[in-house]
Amino acid sequence: MRRVTPFKKLDGLAARLRDDLATTQIVLLFAYNRTGKTRLSMEFKNIGKRKSKKNPAPVPDTLYFNAFTEDLFVWDNDLDGDSVRHLDLNSDSNFFKALKELALDETIDGYLKRYADFDFDIDYTAWKVSFRKGDQDNIKISRGEQNIFIWCLFMAVCERMLDGHVSYQAHKYIYIDDPISSLDDNNAISVACDLAKLLRKAVNRKDGTGVAAPIKVIFSSHHALFFNVMCNEIGRAVEDEPRVAHKRYFLHRPANDGVYTLQSTEDTPFFHHVATLAELQRAADPVTGMLYTFHFNALRSIMEKTASFFGHSSMAFCLKALNNDEDRALFNRALNLLSHGAYAIHEPTEMGEDNKALFRRILSDFIARFEFDVPSLPAPRAPRPVRAASPAPVPVEAPAP
Template sequence: MSIKIPDKISREEFNKLTNKKLNTPDFRQYISIIKENYKKPRGGTEYFLKEGLSEQVLIRLDYVFKRIGDRQFDSLEEIARYFRMLLDEKKYILLFAYNGTGKTRLSAEFKKLGQRLIEDTEEKTADTLYNNAFTEDLFYWDNDLENDTDRFLKLNSDSRFFVGLKELEMESRIRPFLHRYADFDFTIDYDHYRICFYRDAAISGINERIENIKISRGEENIFIWCFFLAVVQLVVDHEESYRWVQYIYIDDPISSLDDNNVIAVASHLSSLICDHDIKVVVSSHHTLFYNVLCNEIHKPEQLFLQRNAKNEEYILKDTSKTPFFHHVALLKELKKASDSGELYTYHFNILRNILEKTASFHGYRHFSSCLRRESDENSLVYTRIVNLLSHGNYSIFEPKEMVEENKEYFSTILINFLEDYKFNQNIFEAEQMQEKNR
């Protein structure tokens, strides 16, 4: 692990650090470790790092300086170690990153840090339940190429992910999740670790069951996601088979979903993991999914992961109080929706979130300060409209399209905001180009 901490700090910077930067509710706990390990000689103008400090103290100091300043890392393993220390203080980490940055590899590094080899049995213990591209590989198709009739999805029986399937009656646990999103059904052959799918359909006015269907890739993704949610439910319910889980790590679970389903998945996930003692990391490149999680989860650590192409370093940036790249991308989505006229009530939730971040960035206490004041009456109306239509209910299962009058209000508020708070167009273009290049 690369430790990067200053050997000395000027008196002015030390006072600024301990009296201002660290004097906040989130960082106040770090004041003591800084004061204990940096000392100023009598009459000196600089504070020096004490000699002979243990590796444990140096690692803790490195963590503190990363937590409060520039978060630069040499490797994904180093970020994974940082996340594990951060989760001693926080319950949730939300990570936004473009495809190709290293999200899936980061989840693998995080999982690997929690594995321990039992010498007597050569078995590995683990502490992380994860959902990523590797999870999807635990499910694979047997398409009955010879007869093209007996198709089923096979499960990797060697994985701890499938511990105690039959005893836990996983069918009854998965089905309530699946029926939120899909119209097909399934049966599990517990003895042979395989799943068959079927769908009820009306044929010539008669309801019939079509057996052994091959579901689409999008439906398969939904099924695997619902399987994972059922396991998460077992974890938060402290089921004995999953008591080994200390962390849940979820990487980009929303492939092949339209925006309405993305909102449903994000909101449903938030309700499932909140108010439990399990630590959770969620990473995504999907701006809408990330934004809903930021709104729904209480006080998460919100981070943006970048990679410096010149020196191969990784950079983590805090996005909790500033309008950053995912907000820029969201503005593009809102503008596109406004131009097309396809506006749903949840778009007001997204707009309000961006207004609040912008107000905080500019030092205002309320989002209404970022609404154009064409007149006192109009400003009051706009504030009431945003308050009324961003009440936190996304109508996730029956998304409601705005009425025409509210569409006009939305478009006016958005256009005024984009004109009054001009984001650099190069940022829009850079974000778009980076996404394409990934």
């Protein structure tokens, strides 16, 4: 069983990631939304600016991309004239400090043409960006197009950093958190491949004299496809390049109580459904857990995703894989009956004891049959109080999904 390391605070977790980068080149983190990835990225960069025994002369040492980076770009929609729309850039941010000298327009455009079909103009005096397409000027682009433009600008800044631009001499790290919100899967794959190529260049970087001068990297995402492509691209062998030393982790916050857990995923990335299975195991614990009827919805969803992964259209594939004919029929009736709207998460109803026992059997058999490597999460601080069980609904036959 892989070790799960708990952290009570984000500063300890961020320090652990910096320690990791002393012995490896890239750290890849998978964590689903609301885990604290953005706050972790900010804590990581703040360590470099904080005076300590290890860092007596602090300087900003991290170029980062996260939700705060995207917030530096704000729309002016010309509410009066409704015709001249543009993005305002927050010129007070250090992110734009050297933008005028970097001459990024051509590099940004080189990336942008891979993903989009609009053009842009940056006004460095007024600190604004306008967009055009064909014969239309000052157009409003979609949120997805806006995000991809910001991402292309960031990639262009990264290239200048790797080229050794004077504005980034003190930077030793790149931290990228969830760069692809609002992107479709097609663009997600393209962006991941381009990013992996850039990061390989960063960790194999050399200075003007040929001496190794790597930029270490942290990458985090909740997007399973993007994360998987990144793992494959970073982990594969490339001709005439050394292999990239990297670590992969599943970052989790088991009980939303401020405790974070970090688990190495070795060769197999964790995805969000594995995290959900861990939560269901916690809820199903007969001593400390609390099972509600909506947990059947979650289990059904995981079975459907698992069936889809193996190329099947229905969770019946997962049920057929179980060993006991009687259990298969019972599980099918239970999942169909207990995983619909009457048992919504908005009006949680505790399961009856019979259904709790049935749920535990389904969950246990499913995990065992498909050999999920579910993380062993720390136990809650104290057992939850025992509540009176709701009456168990009577299982009835329901149509197949």
